[in-house]
Amino acid sequence: MYLYDSYDQAMVDARVEEFRDQAQRRLEGRITEEQFRPLRLMNGLYLQLHAYMLRVAIPYGTLNSTQMHMLADIADKYDRGYGHFTTRQNIQYNWIKLEETADLLADLASVEMHAIQTSGNCIRNISSDHFAGAAADELVDPRPYAELLRQWSSFHPEFSYLPRKFKIAVIAAETDRAAMKLHDIGIQIIKNDAGELGAAFYVGGGMGRTPMIAPMIREFVPLDQLITYAEACLRVYNRYGRRDNKYKARIKILVHELGKEEYTAQVEEEFKHMLEQGVEPPFAELERLRTFFEDPAFADGAKTVDRSDPDFALWVDRNTHRHKRDNYVSAVISLKPVGGIPGDASAEQMHLMADLAKEFSFDELRVMHTQNIVLPHVRIADLHALWTRLEAAGLGAPNLDTIEDIIACPGLDYCSLANARSIPLAQRISERFAENGRTEELGELKLKISGCINACGHHHAGHIGILGVDKKGTENYQLLLGGSEAQDTSLGKITGRGFDENGVIDAIETVTDIYLEKREDGERFLDTYRRIGMDPFKEALYD
């Protein structure tokens, strides 16, 4: 993985001291909250429902065991013994004190981490495929490109005050595991007919109150023009994106209002101009970055497991992903125990995951946008030993991509923007399906819950989505069906009038009953929905 050079470290250390001074001036009353707010947000520090919340960047979700140990130590030292892994492959702490934040940031900097650009109207943490560098189906490892984009976008002076926040995802496989088309810019590394590597650009996707799937605006950008093209996309947005209305300020609105053709034409014109300016970093820099992501020293070993223990066999079937080496897999540690809080991990669990990464996965971990943790390179021969340790720690839930593997935003339990609670729904739904024993029978079923229209819980992209709304001061939940954030990206449609908390949990069960009744061989929930449409579900829910 990428390691800081002296420039990276100096920049991050300098930012810590700058923030220390800013926080001190705020505490002493030399600046007002109005003046301080944008400064703390630039460093990932929000004021949330119960306290300050700090969002820490985990670049494209990749971290090593030293960093995970530090995240655990921070949970113990500065928070209340836990952290929350987010749908942007980051981690958030919910109980941070302003007077301690600079010390916390200094601790983070000591392991090459920071919270810069995790908030504000700038380019946020670059996200990517959580199986990058390991997946059997990837063309190349997308992380060098993500790292190049990270370095380009960090402290970029032209893009520090965009009309609105800006999110970029990079993948390099046909299977989209990063919700690429639901980002402001989605980049897919591809090969053209001549066998050359390049990038397809999708621009103007997003969730939130106006969900949109990004259209492809360019089929192939040569790799030695990648940054120039990204910069052209941003420059057109920065110039014409709306600043008069925050709800219309995202690039998806600009692309929609201008039309894909006009936006693309303007980007191409800017791109042509910028090529003459020579803003692209030397190609050698990309080659240098690639050296940080070379394969670890894989060893030979068994290619199959002993399946005599059915619990272990189920976990292997559910929670491992095919690796490019046939005697390795990527193993997913579920942070979704039945009745648990999706994405939460205690300091003790973080320490354990770090230790397991060191022992079993070449010191690497990944954070999934689905709020689980990946050990990317695990020998099949070591799987039973790994599973045994996870089981003992309550981290062995075999539920990846099932109805128990629910994405849920923090919701009204933590978030000042939320209208309704998300987490209790996730807890009760996982309990309901664990109790009725249907989880396995239902197969792949992605359920995503947001506590407000901002859609941090990706409800638009759930096979089943739930959106919490405020109905005259009480929590109410809208149900959506048919969304997908994979390569077959689609946006869910609302079934009809909303439900109260008990009602929406019953409604989920009703919807799954219809699926089981109507499905044909091999169909996932999403396939059946797409074949039969909304009507049978609506009839069951409302008639």
Place this chain on the structure above:
Amino acid sequence: MKILTGNDLKTGEVIWWDGESWSRHVDDAVDVGDAADAILAREDAARRVNSGYAIEASQEGDRVRPAHIKDRVRALGPTVRPDLTLKPDDPDAIREVV
């Protein structure tokens, strides 16, 4: 009744105006009537509160109940972590919030 809430500047903790200073407990909150803006301006200037605001609430015996669920969650703590609320030993606390 109208009560005042905000966050402690240093710690971020949720606090409530009790008539003389700021309390962690919503039941200590007092009706400020028309004085909300004046109190908030004074307390903000003295950095005794951060991002303060006024909300509607009702007095129910010794208890003060904010009108909106968001402020009731703020007053107690996360309903999904009873151990981290201000009333970890009260089995009814979360039900009363919702």
